[in-house]
Amino acid sequence: MTFTVYNQLSHSNDYVYKLIQLPSELVEYMKNEPDKPLQFKAPTNVKTQLAICTDTTTYNVRQMNHSNTQLLMNDMAINKAGHTLAHTSMANPAMQLLGIGLASYIYELSEVAGYIQTGDLPVYEGISSDLLQATKSVADVRDDSTVAPKSFLSEWHALGGSTVDGKAVVLSSKLITEVLHTIISLMIAEDIESFKIEKMAVVVAEQNKLFTRDIVDTVASKFSTTKEDVYSLDTERVAKWFGIETLRNQKTAFTEKELLLAWKASLPPFYNASLDVKLLYGHFCRPSTDQIRYLRLESLSGNLHTRIKEMFQMVKEWEYDEFLPFVLSFVPASKKADSIILKYARKKRVGRKVFVCPR
Template sequence: MTSFEFFQQIETNSTHNYKLLQINDDLLEYMDKNEGRLLIKSSDEESHHLVLCTSDKTWKVRQMNHSNDVILANDMRNNKLDFQVSSRVQEDNESSMLVGFSKFTYEYELSKTHGSINTTGIPTFNGNTSSPGAHGLTVDDVRQNSPISDGEFSDSWFKIGGCEVDGKAVLLSEDFITTCLNVLISLLISKNVELDSSMPNIDIDTITKLMGQEDDRISKQVCLTIIYKFGKVDPQASKFALCNREVARWYGILTLKKTMSQLISPNEFLIKWKSALPLFYNTPIDLSYLIGFYCSPSPGMLQYLDPNSLSQGDLHLRIKELFSITKEWDYDEFLPLVLDFIPEGKKPEAIILKYARKRRVSKNKFLVSPR
């Protein structure tokens, strides 16, 4: 057993400001392998919201206060910080000495998150010929100013309809995305392409040219956004397969939006959803595809719910908002709306039950209600 003498500096070095950050196993492995940079990021609009990013993962940084001081100390056996101690202390045995040089009443805790893209200042593009302008943001500008890792950004960018027009970042409008999707599906059906393939089977270059010929507003970059948003892509082979569930989900959400605040029965909604699909495009539809975009304020009736209209920063507030919409939720429909607030490694049910009650109503059905 090794014993140490401990000395605490009376005055700390004013030129240095230290912060303590908990490092999990994933980050330790990433650092040991020297796989890339570690970045602490925030967006201009939410500078208080910090994330830590590796090349492909994002962690939310949260300040955790505690009542006991934590002291950061230098081990004088190796003295990697090249500490100089007073002459009185030097008379002692430096090989068994710890020198405290900073103390803390808090540290930073990490929790896994999906990250998000800061869309402030990005114009919407509806396919017209007008340019976003010379002073617009580039895609790289958006990447740098978004609290998300580079690897996650690429996938998320296409999922929100992100595109590049004249070298500037834009978001494709909902109507223009639908127009492009209609063109894509019509072409695939006319060419007798297998739409249910589990493996990428559609040549990207060929379909890009065909879509551009059908509608001159559909540039190569626009086409790529549609392909990555609704397809499973093999970049090496330059091929993709259509994700029918994502396509069906898109038309289902559009149909829900058109009902707006009106209540609609599931059967009536499914009929409207089916009729909204492109002509001759037969793919299964199921309400489970749309979980997170509807609620049931009245038994047996549906109503559109915009998840972006809900509170983004606090779980307790989010749950209060959900119960203000309806007093009882199907657990399977409730969970996706709060899942982003559940820390990594925690059981969702354990967190939810701090703010809500859960009861069984049948073998596989549970309801959630306020406490």
């Protein structure tokens, strides 16, 4: 088969062609769900972040530069661009291609959890909170965030997002703990393993009128699995939360045994949960062999190389499994973690354990 190829010599300044590599599942979505949403979205406070959202899935858009330039072709048989070839016959357009642009890079898509912009929202701590600075509704937050519409609510609740007097807020860690403690205590007292929000919200409000239905819904959704509007607390999620709070509230380093004792004591009375330090990976470091100290992920640099340097300044050698959660967000879905980590650090094995240390 032979094609005649032409090149467009002049181009409009009104637009530029971009090349996007679509994953197969997104192609199927576009074919099978033509009436469903497909949006480019970018958060207002992050200039370098761009995403494509379907109704259920969020894809991060990442620019991949090429060593060679690609020629973008318009198939004249299809001719979606509406071009004409004035100097040649269009008698057989099926055999004609028109070069309409050059691309030295391509946009690669990878599925991500999505990003909800909460930095400009007030943290609600209860009656003492000042909501004068709260100007956004939950709908405003959803519109400003790069997250698929059907995934927004679960992601919002996972962040502690809620509504107070019609305004979008983020519940403080202390308030979340108090509400969760109340819910668990009521479930133990009533000997129930699941509940519906409407009923639980009423009995929780009897304990503390500040715990509104919206707040109870946020906390219950954050720590539960749901089926037909029935909520069941996820024991592992609950245990992890109380463990992180135990670390956060401890001002000095302590031993692993002391952590486990304090963690157990923080749980509501008679609540049984399996406690394992592995649940807390990504929230602590070991300044010495027998010591554990809280490490807030957000306190580290947003640059991978700088972050790893900061981590080695705190701890000279990290156990691999304890190191990984702090750098995982920098690893593209298409790559293995080691391909990124080993650019800035090295691994070594001591007995059965694997450690990460400076190069």
